[in-house]
Amino acid sequence: MRRRLLSGNEAIALGAYSAGxxxxxxxxxxxxxxxLEELARFPEPYVEWSPNEKVALEVxxxxxxxxARTLVCMKHVGLNVAADPWMTLSYxxxxxxxxxxxxxxxxxxxxxxxxxxxxxxxxAKVPMxxxxxxxxxxxxxxxAFRLSEEHDVPVLLRTETRVCHSRSMVEYRQERExxxxxxxxxxxxxxxxxxxxRLRHPVLIAKLERLREEAERSPFNRAEMRSSRVxxxxxxxxxxxxxxAFPEASVLKLGFTHPLPEKLIHEFASHFHRxxxxxxxxxxxxxxIKAMGIDAVGKARVPRTGELDPDSVGRALADIVEMDTxxxxxxxxxxxxxxxxxxxNELPARPPVMCPGCPHRGVFHALSRMxxxxxxxxxxxxxxxxxxxxxxxxQVCMGASVGMALGLEKAFLSSEANRGxxxxxxxxxxxxxxxxxxxxxxxxxxxxxxxxxxxxxDNRTTAMTGFQPHPGTGRTIRGEETFALDLAELGRAxxxxxxxxxxxxxxxxxxRVLEEEVGAERSSLVIARRGxxxxxxxxxxxxxxxxAEACNDCGLCMRLGCPAxxxxxxxxxxxETLCAGxxxxxxxxxxxxxxxxxxxx
Amino acid sequence: xxxVVMAGTGGQGIILAARIVAExxxxxxxxxxxxxxxxxxxxxxxxxxxxxxxxxVFSPLIPRGHxxxxxxxxxxxxxxxxxxxxxxGRVIVNLYRLDPLPVLRGDADYPQDYLEIIRGxxxxxxxxxxxxxxxxxxxxxxxxxxxxxxxxSLLDFPADIWEEAIRTLVPARAxxxxxxxxxxxxxxx
Numbered sequence: 096m097r098r099r100l101l102s103g104n105e106a107i108a109l110g111a112y113s114a115g116x117x118x119x120x121x122x123x124x125x126x127x128x129x130x131l132e133e134l135a136r137f138p139e140p141y142v143e144w145s146p147n148e149k150v151a152l153e154v155x156x157x158x159x160x161x162x163a164r165t166l167v168c169m170k171h172v173g174l175n176v177a178a179d180p181w182m183t184l185s186y187x188x189x190x191x192x193x194x195x196x197x198x199x200x201x202x203x204x205x206x207x208x209x210x211x212x213x214x215x216x217x218x219a220k221v222p223m224x225x226x227x228x229x230x231x232x233x234x235x236x237x238x239a240f241r242l243s244e245e246h247d248v249p250v251l252l253r254t255e256t257r258v259c260h261s262r263s264m265v266e267y268r269q270e271r272e273x274x275x276x277x278x279x280x281x282x283x284x285x286x287x288x289x290x291x292x293r294l295r296h297p298v299l300i301a302k303l304e305r306l307r308e309e310a311e312r313s314p315f316n317r318a319e320m321r322s323s324r325v326x327x328x329x330x331x332x333x334x335x336x337x338x339x340a341f342p343e344a345s346v347l348k349l350g351f352t353h354p355l356p357e358k359l360i361h362e363f364a365s366h367f368h369r370x371x372x373x374x375x376x377x378x379x380x381x382x383x384i385k386a387m388g389i390d391a392v393g394k395a396r397v398p399r400t401g402e403l404d405p406d407s408v409g410r411a412l413a414d415i416v417e418m419d420t421x422x423x424x425x426x427x428x429x430x431x432x433x434x435x436x437x438x439x440n441e442l443p444a445r446p447p448v449m450c451p452g453c454p455h456r457g458v459f460h461a462l463s464r465m466x467x468x469x470x471x472x473x474x475x476x477x478x479x480x481x482x483x484x485x486x487x488x489x490q491v492c493m494g495a496s497v498g499m500a501l502g503l504e505k506a507f508l509s510s511e512a513n514r515g516x517x518x519x520x521x522x523x524x525x526x527x528x529x530x531x532x533x534x535x536x537x538x539x540x541x542x543x544x545x546x547x548x549x550x551x552x553d554n555r556t557t558a559m560t561g562f563q564p565h566p567g568t569g570r571t572i573r574g575e576e577t578f579a580l581d582l583a584e585l586g587r588a589x590x591x592x593x594x595x596x597x598x599x600x601x602x603x604x605x606x607r608v609l610e611e612e613v614g615a616e617r618s619s620l621v622i623a624r625r626g627x628x629x630x631x632x633x634x635x636x637x638x639x640x641x642x643a644e645a646c647n648d649c650g651l652c653m654r655l656g657c658p659a660x661x662x663x664x665x666x667x668x669x670x671e672t673l674c675a676g677x678x679x680x681x682x683x684x685x686x687x688x689x690x691x692x693x694x695x696x
Numbered sequence: 697x698x699x700v701v702m703a704g705t706g707g708q709g710i711i712l713a714a715r716i717v718a719e720x721x722x723x724x725x726x727x728x729x730x731x732x733x734x735x736x737x738x739x740x741x742x743x744x745x746x747x748x749x750x751x752x753v754f755s756p757l758i759p760r761g762h763x764x765x766x767x768x769x770x771x772x773x774x775x776x777x778x779x780x781x782x783x784x785g786r787v788i789v790n791l792y793r794l795d796p797l798p799v800l801r802g803d804a805d806y807p808q809d810y811l812e813i814i815r816g817x818x819x820x821x822x823x824x825x826x827x828x829x830x831x832x833x834x835x836x837x838x839x840x841x842x843x844x845x846x847x848x849s850l851l852d853f854p855a856d857i858w859e860e861a862i863r864t865l866v867p868a869r870a871x872x873x874x875x876x877x878x879x880x881x882x883x884x885x
Contacts, residue, residue: 100722102732125734204733228729228756261756262718262730332756339754404757430761431783436813442776443804445705445796447741478739483801559739653801658740661795662802 101265103258106229107196108133109265110236111166114192115272116140118158120151122531123560124170125205126259127198131168132563135572139271144563144572147493147531148173152180152195159193159249160285162276164240171199171212172492176532178215184249185219186295187285191276192243192250194236199255201375202402205559207473207492209400211376216251216353220299222306223251223353224315225331229263231350235315240274242309246302251353255375257332257402307354315350318363324419326367328360328380328391333373333403340409340427341416344371355383364389368419371396371412375403406430449478451659452675454625455552457599458523459486460655460679461606467613468503468516472496472524472533475558475627484656487523494532496522500547501540518614520547526582527557527565534585541590541618548612548619549591551582552599554627562630586620599623602682628675636676637691639669645688652680652689697726697750699758700847703777704769705794706743709840712865713767714745716844719861720853721749731756742773765850766818767843769826770794771810778817787818788846788885790826790839822846822885829880830873838870838877845881855882 101109107130111119119142121131135142141158145151148169155167169177174197181195197215200206216223224239226232232254239250283291310316322343329337330349337346347363347370349355364370364384372381372393381393396411397403409427416425449456455476462469463486471477471487472495479486489499500522507517524533529551537549557563564570569579586594593615597608605623612619638659643666652660652667659673660680669680671692681689700717702710711732721728726749733743746758760779768774768789781787789811798804807813815821826842833842841862848858859875866874 100718100728100730128734257731257756260732260734262715262728262732263753263756264722264727335754335756339759405755405759409759430759430779432761432779433783434817435779436817438807438813439775439778442772442807443796443798445740445742445772445776447706447739448797450739475739481797482803561734656797658797658800661800 096266097269098264098266100262101229101233102129102260102262103226103229103232103254104129104260105133106233106265107236107252107254109267110233111194112137112140113268113271114237114240115164115274116166117163118155118165119168120145120154120165121168122146122148122151122173123557123563124173124198125560126200126256127168127170127173127196128560128563129259130196131572134166142572144565146566148177149180152177152184155193155195156180156184159189159191160278162191162278164192164274166194166196166236168196169198170206171197171210172206172208174212174215175492181215182219183287185221185299186287186292188247189243189249190278191274192240194239194243194250194252196252196254198259199253199376201255204256207490209376211379212251212253213352213379214377216253219249219251220303221248221251221353222246222309222351223253225253225350225352226258227330227332227334227348227350228258228261229265231315232258233265233267235350238315246306248299248302253331255331303354307356310351310354310356311358313351313356316356316359317348318359319346319348320366321345322420323366325371325416325425326363327371327373328363328384329373330380331375333375333408336403336405336408337373339405341412341425343422343426344416349380352380355380357387360384360387360389371416373397373403373408446481447478448481448658449475449656450628450675451657451673452628452677454554454599454623454628455479456655456657456677457602457605457679458550458552458609458623459484460602461609462486462521464606465609465613466519467521468519470496470499470503470520470522472528474525474528474552476523476525476552481656483654493528494524494536496524497533497536497549498539500549501536501543501545504545504547521613522547522549523552524549525557526551526553526555526567529582530566530580534589537586537591537620538589546616546618548609548621550621550623553582553622553624555624556627556630558627558629562627582622583620590618591620592617593619594622595619596622596624599625600677600679602679628677637693638671638674638676639678639681639689640671640692641666641668642688642690645686647686649685651685652683655679655683698748698764698851699762700747700765700767701758701763701777701780702745702747702767702769703773704743705773706740708743708769709837710743710745710769713840713844714747715865716841716858716861717747717847718749719865720857721747723857723861724853726750727753729753729756742776744777765847767847768814769840769843772796772807774814775807775810778814781818785818786850787814787821788843789814789821789823790843791823792825792827824881824884826881829884830877833873833876833880835870835873835877838873841874841877842881845878846885848878848882849885
């Protein structure tokens, strides 16, 4: 046995490797991204960044049918994209094991919603495991593969930010199982025409009953008996918060959470007059426990939004646990917080911002001058929403910007109240998200005679999640050379009438081309192409400087929202340590007051 | 056992500093947990890492009022995380100011007296110019090693364990500068 400090994501990758995973697929998304990157450190498995989560799962389904243990990873909202194959995969089964990792994000550290993906296990009728630390993540992924093969179903490993991105000690074996199952044709089982699917659905329900027996026996579900007065039920990382806040409480720690071990829950409940259910987000456990006829307190006390921590768990339950036990605070001690300076309540916020030199900035500057209606997507450019750029109008999910733009255009076309706005509609999205989910929307614009302009902010990488390659970059996850999808050719091929490629560091060209395309009654695709500035830190450049004599403090440059442009004693200056030399501010300045350091000015 | 909160902004090397501290605690035989921030917040937003060690650690998140040490990689972010400090906890402040956008825009004031405010709450606060010390050590980017060095001076772990941890975690090309930065921070503590 070896011991190492590992993040939950590293532990999942290590567990999958040791379980003999031969295929790993994913689309990057916080907090799941590092799982596949860690798996790719091992030479044996085939690993791929897929164009989106649906394709990742589809490749995974094929691989599992083909006899290879397969790991498919995504963030919680990625499973919405992959939900179509997910719901029917459980009907056809897997052959070799398939584990889908859904990394949820309570508190939305880097997400657009905080949906609770435990319901995806219920909907698809598949078993679910929830680790509470890295050791369990390692063990559960290994157990999940055995479970998947024994019951011929995919398994949902539901993890979350504080498991993925926390490090804790893991004991592991230096080993790799060999799993290589024969593929045999069985079309009644695997071709889901209605007649076959009607046969498969009852089979799946029967499996659920056998899986419930597994849950009853599972070592991941255990009753830890301490206090005879207080019984708490919890799963995932919340177990850690419960143990810290109420160290004396008895705890039913659930790790195999679908189907639930009802006998075990009844047995545990029999020791207490009621149960306390501590879970993040939805009352998943609570509602099921109450439906079993057990008195339980959950979301009436424990917050349903945001992430929990030992404080919030303690605060939620201290007074009722005190009533049960007679122990002050139920054993929880509130934080010692006396004497904190009042100014802490008034600190300026530090929202994430587009980097100095970000190639997206020029596009948003041009769009704001045009007063465009901008439907946006998910990526670094979403940060343009903050003041002073306030560059986008709406944003929901990856790929949605394109379809939403067409919808806005069609609504404006038949509107009195919004007359003229149909010629102002723009969709923005990244190169990776265009391939992920934008291309079908673009086909819709062309097919249904729309003229909304689609702008691909093509920075040659998947930036927000840490610079993963994608099909447009010509590189695989392992850095191998491959065909580089040409977005401009793709646009022409689907019938876009005007395809333009611009350099977003050239403000004049960017403004002119966007003026021409946004107002025109033809389909148009503008590709604003320049590599992410974070990836090109080693390039040669000179920072810029403001000539205080020439500057009249008009404030025009400050509208760029560049963190390198600062107000010092009321005047604008460039922080040379932050400046990336993009020159946008100098291009904008009407008085020529901003010039390259060491340049002619 | 001890709890350490590290506060700063994206790109300051906080994740590396937290990993070094955690690795040292592992080598000292403790149970260790950390928590990190990835993704959107790294784009210039507030970043917090936490490291905890002891006989057994449950939550990876440190409750407010529990931290033994607060490493403020930036003044304002140090203030923001002051509520994590327990009474009698120690603060190490990097004398570095990075204005957030609302301040750059002139919409909010930077708390210029952050050091006095922190000292008022936490007497014994150690203030160092980690960026300048890193520059003197050969690379301004190793300021996080300087901060780890300063923390090491307040902990009872042998210097060679710290060096081993740094050697394990830092890539070869940046190793010497990080070791020099660490040593400078340790002397300053």
